[in-house]
Amino acid sequence: DAKTTQPPSMDCAEGRAANLPCNHSTISGNEYVYWYRQIHSQGPQYIIHGLKNNETNEMASLIITEDRKSSTLILPHATLRDTAVYYCIVRPFQGAQKLVFGQGTRLTINP
Amino acid sequence: EAGVAQSPRYKIIEKRQSVAFWCNPISGHATLYWYQQILGQGPKLLIQFQNNGVVDDSQLPKDRFSAERLKGVDSTLKIQPAKLEDSAVYLCASSFLAGGTYNEQFFGPGTRLTVL
Numbered sequence: 001d002a003k004t005t006q007p008p009s010m011d012c013a014e015g016r017a018a019n020l021p022c023n024h025s026t027i028s029g030n031e032y033v034y035w036y037r038q039i040h041s042q043g044p045q046y047i048i049h050g051l052k053n054n055e056t057n058e059m060a061s062l063i064i065t066e067d068r069k070s071s072t073l074i075l076p077h078a079t080l081r082d083t084a085v086y087y088c089i090v091r092p093f094q095g096a097q098k099l100v101f102g103q104g105t106r107l108t109i110n111p
Numbered sequence: 112e113a114g115v116a117q118s119p120r121y122k123i124i125e126k127r128q129s130v131a132f133w134c135n136p137i138s139g140h141a142t143l144y145w146y147q148q149i150l151g152q153g154p155k156l157l158i159q160f161q162n163n164g165v166v167d168d169s170q171l172p173k174d175r176f177s178a179e180r181l182k183g184v185d186s187t188l189k190i191q192p193a194k195l196e197d198s199a200v201y202l203c204a205s206s207f208l209a210g211g212t213y214n215e216q217f218f219g220p221g222t223r224l225t226v227l
Contacts, residue, residue: 041220042218042220042221043115043202043204043218043219043220043221044154044202044204044216044218045218046215046216046217085153087153098144098156098159098167099154099156099216100156101152101153101154101155102153103151103152103153104153
C-alpha cells in the first residue's frame with residue numbers, strides 16, 4: 001500500500017505557482033520523498049526527490065517539513081502542459097527499488 | 112537518447128484469448144519493470160528484472176501472466192488466458208543500475224489492453 005496521502009484533485013491558474021501537498025507521517029529515517037507526474041496517455045515522469053533538505057531543479061521545488069511528515073511540490077509558474085496526475089512516493093534510496101504509487105493528485109491548470 | 116519503446120500501443124481481445132506485449136528499454140539499463148495501471152489508479156508493479164533475472168514478481172498473477180527478459184535486453188509480458196479484469200494500461204520502465212545514486216525510472220508510453 002502507498003504510504004502517502006494526497007488530495008485527489010487541485011486547480012491552479014496558468015502562470016501562478018502550483019503547490020501540491022503530500023502527507024507521509026509514517027516515513028522512516030532511510031526513506032526519501034519522490035515525485036513523479038503522469039500526463040494523459042503517457043507513462044509517469046520523474047520530477048524530483050529529497051530526504052530532508054529543500055530541493056530545486058529545472059522542473060520544480062520540493063519543500064520537506066522539519067519533522068519530515070509532509071512535503072509540498074511547487075511548480076513556480078504553472079503552464080497548461082503541467083496538467084497531469086502528480087504522485088508523491090516514499091521509499092528507500094537504493095537505486096533499483098520499485099515505486100509504489102497511490103492515487104495521486106490530479107492537477108488542472110486553467111487558462 | 113531514445114526512450115523506452117513499447118508495442119503495440121493498443122490491443123483489444125476477447126476474454127480467454129492470449130496477448131503479448133513487448134518492451135525495449137533504454138540502452139544500458141540493467142533494470143526493467145512491468146507495471147499494470149487500471150483506470151483511475153496508480154501503476155502497480157507486476158515484475159522487476161535485473162539483467163535477465165527476476166528480482167520481484169510477488170504481485171504477478173502467475174497462473175495467467177508470464178514475463179521474460181531474454182539476454183537482459185528486450186522483454187515480453189504475456190497474458191494467457193485474459194480475463195475482463197485484465198483491462199488496463201501495461202507500462203514498461205527501465206533504470207540504470209549504479210550504486211550510491213538514485214536511479215530514475217524511465218517509463219514507456221504503455222499498451223492499453225481492452226478485454227471484451
